[in-house]
Amino acid sequence: MRSAAEHLAQVLALVREPEFEAVPLGVALGRVLGDDVRAAGAIPPFDNSAMDGYAVRVADVSVASEAAPIGLEVVGESAAGHPYADTLGPGTAVRIMTGAPVPAGADAVIPQELVAATATSVLVDAPAAPGAHIRRRGEDAAPGSVVVPAGVELRPRHLAAAASCGVAQVLVTRRPRVAFLVTGDELVAPGGTLGPGQIFESNAMYLAAALASLGAEPVDLGTVGDRGEDVLAAVSGASADLVVTTGGASVGDHDPVKEGLAPAGVSFLTVAIQPGKPQGLGRVGGVPVVCLPGNPVAVAACVEVFVAPAVRAMLGLPEPAWEPTRAVEGWRCPPGREQVMPVVFVEGGVRPATSGGSGSHLVARLAVADGLARVRADADAVAAGDIVAVRRFTV
Structure with missing residues (x-):
């Protein structure tokens, strides 16, 4: 394994x-x-004003005070996109707007609320600091x-x-094209009518949304029944950077993915993870193929652990970290397999999202989960207070 x-x-x-x-x-x-x-x-590409006010020469107002204000002649205006073209001379000021270029010769801006002004003059009653209210070039x-x-x-x-x-x-x-194929005679599209032994199909909906949220371009290869030749035909015709299949990858008598793809170059094996033990991996016609179990929780867990990292690798994105987090409730773990447990974040840490453990069939309860906890393969239980590796869902 x-x-x-x-x-x-x-x-x-x-x-x-x-x-x-x-x-x-x-x-x-x-x-x-x-x-x-x-x-x-x-x-910015030029010195500009941080305030509506007046561009001045610091030297002209260096001795200004409330008792002896200094009057300056307003000789023009600098507005955004319409700069004052001349150099500011002694004893003058330019009306300036926020973001407008500071005229040559000016070395401070005085906010309009700090002065008394008319259309042609401004009265300044305090010195201005060099560079005041000027956003410098670069x-x-x-x-x-x-x-x-x-x-x-x-x-x-x-x-x-x-x-x-x-x-x-x-x-x-470039967005990777990731094709997905869902298999199973028992599957009925949402909105249809269930017959004996049938269930509503949810993996295609999940995969299309998950792949898109990861930044991939999803390619729906449809749903096929339990015929190996149909699986091979669908996968062989895929124009994609990666193909993901769900279902039919175990060792049963009706495992069409294994039947169809094993002769084409895909190896089927068991992975020490729960859920998600039976999987396949290889190439068909040069295209990488990842075969996942069919149970929806197993699909969601394996997408987070295996498929999402592959998509991020093709996008050049780093893998989000798994953070050490305290378990506030205990739960059992499968012996010899790493457990991927859907969890809910609560005060003080995380707890299982369902009392049914990490069973791969508990898809309705997956909706309440916030993320996954990973428990090492040599642990047979998590006790309240133990630290586990946790990550919020990335898809």
Whole structure:
């Protein structure tokens, strides 16, 4: 039996390295940046005012006081996009708006609420400190400095920063195409009518949403019954960077995934994890294939532990950490297998999301879980107060 860590290493060895493409900045939200965004010039590109007020020469108002205010002639205006073109001379001031360029010769801005002004003059009753209320050129970013580093998953704030550099397009990692195939004669699409021995199909819905939330491009290969040749036909025709199948990967008499894909190059084995023990891994026609059990909780656990890291590897994203967290309730563990337990975060730590343990059939209770706890294979129980590795769901 292969350990979960060994199996993950084998999964990661199958998938490709990140690939890159240039996309317009306007459609880059959620993409992973493949190269640093650098400031082509200084940001801001010129000294500008932090306040509405008056641009002055410090020397002109150095002795101003309430008892002896100094009057300055207002010789013009500097507004955003419309700078004052001349050099400020002695005894003069320029009306200035927030964000507008500071005129040459001025070395301070006095806020408008601190002066008495008319259309042609301003009365100043206190000295101004050099540089007061002036945002300096390059204060935000110097030319050539990194504004958004490679590897960032682009959020609105990153796009705004890139736009401030004048960037129109960015290099991002290509979204991996991840195809998924659901198998089983017992499956009925949601909204249908259940016959004897049938259940509603949920894995396709989960996989489509999970893969999209991971940043992959989901490709639905549909649902096939318990015929190995149908499984092989669906997987062989997939145009994808990775194929994920669910169901039919165990050692029963009706395991179509194993029947169809084992002769094509997929190895079927047991992994020391619960839920998710029977799995398959290999290539079909050069495309990596990961075969998961069919029970929905096992699918969700194995996506978090095996499939999500593969997608993140193809996107160039790091793996989120599992954090040590206290268990506030105890539970039993399967001997010899690492347990992946759905948990709920509560005051003081975590507890199991269901009284039924980590059973792979408990899909309705999966909705109340916040994340997963991982318990090492040599533990047969978790006691209240024990520390376990926990991570909130990443999909």
